[in-house]
Amino acid sequence: MNPTIKDVAQRAGVSVGTVSRVLAKNKTVSEDIRAKVEATIEAIGYRPNILGRSLRLNKTDIIGLVVPDITNPFFAELAKHVEMLASAEGYSVLLANTHDDPEAEKQQIETLLGRLPAGLILVPVSNSLVDGLISGTRTVTIDRPLSGHALVAVDNREGGYLAADHLLALGHRRIGYISGPNSTDVSAERREGFLRRLDEFRETNPGEYVAPQVVEGHFDYRSGEELGKKLLTQADATRPTAIATASDQQAIGLLRAAGDMGLRVPTDLSIVGFDDIPLASLVLPRLTTIRQPIAEITRLALEGVLGSHALQEEYKLRPVLIERGSCAAPPVP
Amino acid sequence: MNPTIKDVAQRAGVSVGTVSRVLAKNKTVSEDIRAKVEATIEAIGYRPNILGRSLRLNKTDIIGLVVPDITNPFFAELAKHVEMLASAEGYSVLLANTHDDPEAEKQQIETLLGRLPAGLILVPVSNSLVDGLISGTRTVTIDRPLSGHALVAVDNREGGYLAADHLLALGHRRIGYISGPNSTDVSAERREGFLRRLDEFRETNPGEYVAPQVVEGHFDYRSGEELGKKLLTQADATRPTAIATASDQQAIGLLRAAGDMGLRVPTDLSIVGFDDIPLASLVLPRLTTIRQPIAEITRLALEGVLGSHALQEEYKLRPVLIERGSCAAPPVP
DNA sequence: TCACAATGATGAAACGTTTCATATTGACAG
DNA sequence: CTGTCAATATGAAACGTTTCATCATTGTGA
Numbered sequence: 001m002n003p004t005i006k007d008v009a010q011r012a013g014v015s016v017g018t019v020s021r022v023l024a025k026n027k028t029v030s031e032d033i034r035a036k037v038e039a040t041i042e043a044i045g046y047r048p049n050i051l052g053r054s055l056r057l058n059k060t061d062i063i064g065l066v067v068p069d070i071t072n073p074f075f076a077e078l079a080k081h082v083e084m085l086a087s088a089e090g091y092s093v094l095l096a097n098t099h100d101d102p103e104a105e106k107q108q109i110e111t112l113l114g115r116l117p118a119g120l121i122l123v124p125v126s127n128s129l130v131d132g133l134i135s136g137t138r139t140v141t142i143d144r145p146l147s148g149h150a151l152v153a154v155d156n157r158e159g160g161y162l163a164a165d166h167l168l169a170l171g172h173r174r175i176g177y178i179s180g181p182n183s184t185d186v187s188a189e190r191r192e193g194f195l196r197r198l199d200e201f202r203e204t205n206p207g208e209y210v211a212p213q214v215v216e217g218h219f220d221y222r223s224g225e226e227l228g229k230k231l232l233t234q235a236d237a238t239r240p241t242a243i244a245t246a247s248d249q250q251a252i253g254l255l256r257a258a259g260d261m262g263l264r265v266p267t268d269l270s271i272v273g274f275d276d277i278p279l280a281s282l283v284l285p286r287l288t289t290i291r292q293p294i295a296e297i298t299r300l301a302l303e304g305v306l307g308s309h310a311l312q313e314e315y316k317l318r319p320v321l322i323e324r325g326s327c328a329a330p331p332v333p
Numbered sequence: 334m335n336p337t338i339k340d341v342a343q344r345a346g347v348s349v350g351t352v353s354r355v356l357a358k359n360k361t362v363s364e365d366i367r368a369k370v371e372a373t374i375e376a377i378g379y380r381p382n383i384l385g386r387s388l389r390l391n392k393t394d395i396i397g398l399v400v401p402d403i404t405n406p407f408f409a410e411l412a413k414h415v416e417m418l419a420s421a422e423g424y425s426v427l428l429a430n431t432h433d434d435p436e437a438e439k440q441q442i443e444t445l446l447g448r449l450p451a452g453l454i455l456v457p458v459s460n461s462l463v464d465g466l467i468s469g470t471r472t473v474t475i476d477r478p479l480s481g482h483a484l485v486a487v488d489n490r491e492g493g494y495l496a497a498d499h500l501l502a503l504g505h506r507r508i509g510y511i512s513g514p515n516s517t518d519v520s521a522e523r524r525e526g527f528l529r530r531l532d533e534f535r536e537t538n539p540g541e542y543v544a545p546q547v548v549e550g551h552f553d554y555r556s557g558e559e560l561g562k563k564l565l566t567q568a569d570a571t572r573p574t575a576i577a578t579a580s581d582q583q584a585i586g587l588l589r590a591a592g593d594m595g596l597r598v599p600t601d602l603s604i605v606g607f608d609d610i611p612l613a614s615l616v617l618p619r620l621t622t623i624r625q626p627i628a629e630i631t632r633l634a635l636e637g638v639l640g641s642h643a644l645q646e647e648y649k650l651r652p653v654l655i656e657r658g659s660c661a662a663p664p665v666p
Numbered sequence: 667t668c669a670c671a672a673t674g675a676t677g678a679a680a681c682g683t684t685t686c687a688t689a690t691t692g693a694c695a696g
Numbered sequence: 697c698t699g700t701c702a703a704t705a706t707g708a709a710a711c712g713t714t715t716c717a718t719c720a721t722t723g724t725g726a
Binding site for chain 2: 047049050051052054055058060062065069070071073076077079080083084087090092093094095096097108111112114115116221222225252253255256259260278279282283284
């Protein structure tokens, strides 16, 4: 069995309270006793039992991280950042996947809560089932809002707006949009920003406007590929010359679809993604995309969970357009 | 404050011991008391405090998962599977990244161990620092061995062998190999299997043999791209017509490099990857690769950690060649 | 009717901490 | 020499469980 604080006390000839006090650096202990205790701790290799401490203090140094799917590169990146910052502060990260299933999400959050985490970082799937479930645990929400908790997110409208703006500036008029699930706010907001820029354009250029073609699916590769096919199998005259997507994964799926159909990117088709996952700069052509400031998101989230004062209600961080090789002027007809 | 077992006992008019016994399903309690207790539990919304239980039992229902980098799609996939199986059994997963840094690995394992996990699933980076660190915690190692602990891994030699075999069968003779870091066994084994098949070929076909070109780097995209460039910037007569890699990430980087240099895959260059990450079937062309049976790996690992009897020393699972679109016969000169 | 076994409930101890009220010590002022 | 005060150490309680030795209450057979 591991040595306990009692063993240390006994061996050092002091009381357990005293040992506890030398462990808590900032308490007042005489120098010689502190030295002696530290020596015995070293000698018998004592490591405080975290369970005892947690029970006594009624809190742990664990941070719960709930994401829809760790396999999604964006969430993997998020998890990595969270884990890095958390472990630098002496916290550990408990990981849970919801698989976009509200029922599973509820379940996961409940068991996480049962472990009395110091805080919760949550990318919510649904509001209905989780609403009111969390109380007394510092929680910040990423990407999607949950009433009663701070939200840290990229400004999705702005992101969509930037994508549309870029495409219009290049001269595209027939523009497609591959959206995420309509049920999610993230998705709705990105699309909304995108469409808003087009509306603005219509107002200033009444003659040129062509209605965007919007299709809806999931955020994953496969959806991008399928919806891409759908969008692209049209006569040259109506087929979009540019498509914006709600995620890089969709964009990469779309890239594939375009390739399958013999369309060259960016010559025949311009594509702009969303997120800027690591892979975005490694596909062929490199993907022009809307970058989420993920380090900043993580920093804020952890501050909200661990920091001394609560976060403000909502942070909307500015996305930035990363120009790479997947966009060009539309082909001349 | 949350209700405790004491509150339940008091409200139900029984002792805490009794409540505890109804909580432990398999204990003997009279029917009426069980009903009454369960009713009050329901009524006041009691949820057992896991810390109290863990302290008493001196063990938790947490599984530690230590990977080099959760951002690597293979490990993300692994994490997802681990989390799924673990949570089905009522366990939670504590995630730690080592960033391929032995020092960080040691640190991470130590703090994880301090949390008294029920088990540890570990993809080790180094042996030296971690050796002997873990005792008394059920541990299984994935991918790379660690003395004293069970290992579950794909048969890397077999994998390398399969790749070489496939390429040879297609008629390739000038074959390149992009290896992972020489310091890792995984990498060494894959390369070894690959080279072994070539050696065999040389023995049976003495005239035809051309020495393979092997380069070494990391398992990531970037390395694949850089090493790919290095391998491909040669006169047509010596440039490999096929390259096998030690990871799909490398293969995808290589795909990019080839594209940048105007080489078409598979017409001008055949590529075979390793792992079969989700993305492998979504790049253009779809990647022919050596699949790791990741579900099986996870299943075994969890069995080793949670199961009733220890795992045997070492499991080497069979990889399988997944033929897709990145390989073809070599171009006729 | 009585002894005894079987069944089921109880109370207390224990897990390893932290903290708080109390005790001890020494120095110093009066 | 006594009383006070500061500084520091002690002991015990408390956190929420589980378990084990007891104890109480039945039912059974003679």
